[in-house]
Amino acid sequence: MTVIAVPFHLDEHLPDLELPLPPGRSIAPALPPGATWERMATLYEEVAEAVAADVTAGRVPLVISGDCTTSLGVVAGLQRAGLRPALVWFDAHGDVQTPETSTSGYLGGMPVRQLVGGADRTVAHRLGLADVPEQDVLLVDARDLDPPEEVFLAGSAIRRARVDDIAGIAVGGPVYLHIDVDVIDPRDLPGLLFPTPDGPRLPAVAAAVGHVLAGCEVAAIGLACTWKPGSGADRVLAGLAGELSAAI
Template sequence: MLKKKISIIGVPSDYGQRRRGVDMGPSAIRYADIIERLTTLGYEVVDEGDIQFKRGNQVIEQNNKLLNLNEIIEVSNHLANKVQDVIDSDSFPLVLGGDHSIAIGTLAGLGKYYKNLGVIWYDAHADLNTPDTTPSGNIHGMPLAVSLGLGNDKLTMINGYTPKIKPENVIIIGARSVDEGERELIKKLGIKVYSMHEIDRLGMTKVIEDAIAYLRNQQVDGVHLSLDLDALDPLYTPGVGTPVPGGITYRESHLAMEMLEEAQIITSAEFVEVNPILDERNKTADAAVALMGSLFGEKLV
């Protein structure tokens, strides 16, 4: 948005959860013509390809609070380095997941560059679990906590430092499935959350206006958008691993992206949890690409 060059980074990782297929998310999004859409808007688009890491079967370890830990560390390190390379080339990092555990690597790369990074976490879930609070052991429920410096040291120290972000610079939008441990952490850290209750009550226009004003007041030096497609109601995005009814509408999401584009505050973005195996005729990937279009300036008229 603030740069006319966009670098697309695919992260075909499904290690953060148990359901297979989300590793095909980057391919589905490319198939939905993301490169052509952004090029039409006047951007120079560079497809950096997919992050390369050793692929294999998911290493699901029962009774483990950190499933596939070593694999996620590998993916995160590769992604952090790639994000830094993209920023060094004066390009906008657009990361395509993969499950939401990839945000660990994205934020590890961004945090080396931005010293007061703001984060908009557009998601049905808070992703603030730690090994002590997780009900599943799935690391895709932990990336925000990890990036705040909470949890396993091997994860929090990705890229050699911790924390990557500050709790006062985080805004969660769309939450409607939050675990008890996450609720306690939100209150303890004072994280700003717009749940579906606030969205219904205030309207998306007010929510995004407040979010933009809040981040500007925090004097952030960049804003990362981490958008999980399960933030939207499953009616619009059926191809996600953890759908939660009662979500944000398709039109509300477009409005949010349009307002963020008008504010010119987003400096990096990732779109995650597109699972073609669970999808209906690539509907979720199409929605992701349409939202990216709005984020990067596409207008209805």
């Protein structure tokens, strides 16, 4: 496994982002001026290149970043290496917003929708990202959905599961395993940017992730460290991150 750090939240460089594992490589280019998605496309081009190189060399990249949009670069890199990955997406949120449905305008709430062919297409077009078929997406938890997300998912082929039910669900083909740490109940993880109560506890999430690692052909892992600086969450998650590293 290769640990790749992308110390950004969207297009904001976070040089002091506390990570649960030491990286073997850090991707932190100077981004050009311009619109946010255009700047992120530049960043994710480097992510895609790094992921494609690792996968082609027979390595499984673990990409650690400050939000979920880095997944666009990871999936593009897997596709460049000749894979057509399914997604297993752990998150307290649906991440299926669009610029038209999002009341906050937060770009980090859109990557799943982008990966299946919707929302802003700037990064997808720049990276040559092919749409992931909706039926190849498994959204795990997603307990905090806005009404437009509920409507979209109700008419979508995206599958949904609770953390406790993941062991009984089959996912075929190579898998991109994505874990937004806010899937964990905030009682177990301090300092989350978007804490969502009544979630699965850390041991349950770790067990579910273990089932995916044991039962699927995991081609890449994304870990979205959506926490505040100085929260200590990196130390809390060091054990889970170590298990991810050791399992591949």
